[in-house]
Amino acid sequence: MSALEPTALIADDEPLLRESLERMLEVAWPGLRIVARARNGREAVEQFEQRRPDVCFLDVHMPGLSGVEAASRIGRRAHLVFVTAYDQYAVQAFAQGVLDYLVKPVEPARLADTVARLQERLRAAEPASNTEALLRELAAQLKPGVARQAPLRWIRASVGTSVRLIAVDDVDFLKSEDKYTVVAWRDETGQPREAVIRTTLKELAPQLDPNQFAQVHRSYVVNLRAIAQVTRNLNETADIRLKARAEVLPVSRTYLHVFRQM
């Protein structure tokens, strides 16, 4: 890292913001040379490997590889500054950690602070802070769908020759068939249909909303809203009749508690 003529990389998928940051840096840090510009995380890592800049400005939200993921590949080989638009989770995480970050739209005063900090570190030839663990945690948190474990709302299934997204509300029940699961659902016109998906019932069941779906048998998970009536049998089992289907589903002894005295 040469302290004489520091170099930088700017990564942002929005070209206007890339150019804007570049212009602001010209004012805030005239000695800084922008040697690389990237449109996504993958390009950022590639450009970094080629040009080895001292500082990387990384937009957090980028297609493909995110800014945080790119940062963990660059690691301690450069000083990292994250750039993000209003994003509660990201900003909170950055504020807690030792990471430098800028919020879009970038304010000149804030940028000046960041620049001063970076210049100080470069002058002292301080190594970039060790943020590996923090970055890994952040990357996991920011990955869509992983951080917020919302229940599944759509099931992707082949119907005939096309792939459809079936809303879980339209599903009557799910039946396990070996490595597959049969999805019994109703189409837009209310007609009962069936589709097969590759996911096993065991994998699928935990992703469903427990208020809406209940396992009633080793191989059956039923949408509670699709049930017309539950008839108890004498031998501690029960039969489920559905509103829009002729099938009668079994409730095995183990799962009978689901329907016990409401």
Add this chain to the structure above:
Amino acid sequence: MNPAATPLDASRTPSSPLPWSRVRFTLIASIVLGALLSLPMETATYIVVIRAVVVGLAAMLVFSAIERWPRRDPRWIPRWVLQLIGIVVVVPLAALVAYWMTTGGHPNFQEEEKRVVGYMMLTFMGVFFGPWIALGALLRQREAFARTQALAFDLERSELERKAVDARLRLLQAQVAPHFLFNTLANVQALVDAGSPQASDVLKSLIAYLRAAVPRLNEPATTLGQELELVRAYLEVMRMRMPDRLTYALQIDPAARHVECPPMTLLTLVENAVRHGIDPGEEGGHIDVEVSLQSGRCHVRVVDTGVGLQATGSGLGTGLSTLRERLALAFRGDAHLRLTEREPHGVVAELDFPAREAVP
């Protein structure tokens, strides 16, 4: 278990084969009737009461047995009639058994004329009162069943109302995501700083988008024309933000402009295409919006060539699920939303709903 989501057990069979309340009632009724019966008799009261209890319990057992068996309702006769017939048939037999038990196995009907009279009276009482008591029990059961069903309907209705409120709330929250707003403003600032003449156009689009998006929250319905202006403004803003990744085309049947449409319907589909199709891909893609009228129904197609649906799509969905709920409420189930994957990649979202002209 969430009781609101669980349909009540609608079968009329009581959960236990012989509920204690039923046994208790039978015992009380038999004891009272037995005591009354014993008044004109010479036999000790307790003997008569025991006989009456035996008859009563037998009648109750038959009543309960026919309640469960045959398991399916017989077609040629209502179950309750069978139950009453069962009682009438079993009472004389049970009375015989009762006498046999209380006389040590030797009722001696031939010799004891009074015993025959007593037997006749017991049988008569059983045949007379048994069916009435049984009818009372049936009536009570039916009432209880009606009550459970009314409760189930109530639950379902309140569930629907709750859903409507939820959907509205989620819509309010989802409105104008701050991330979108600040990112767009950062772009506008960049344009202004650079002295670009484009700045004014972008601001215009942003203002059109905000004006359209903000006051709509309280309106139950807008027109497709208004929706389309909103979509156009949104797409224009997004195209400015990612000029190398997004292209789009709108194809609108002019007749559809006055059709009524719940607010944010079209925008949700288009936003979804951008957010889950175009934005996550390095290459971006193209979005086609087509609106047409056909035999009284409005057809909307939003096609994107983006990355397509990811696996079981956990990220995708909240916006679309909310839209589905709102459409179901607005059109009472007469609106259909269908999502299909497009070859080689991308998503086709198709929506059709009854075309109602908005009242100007």
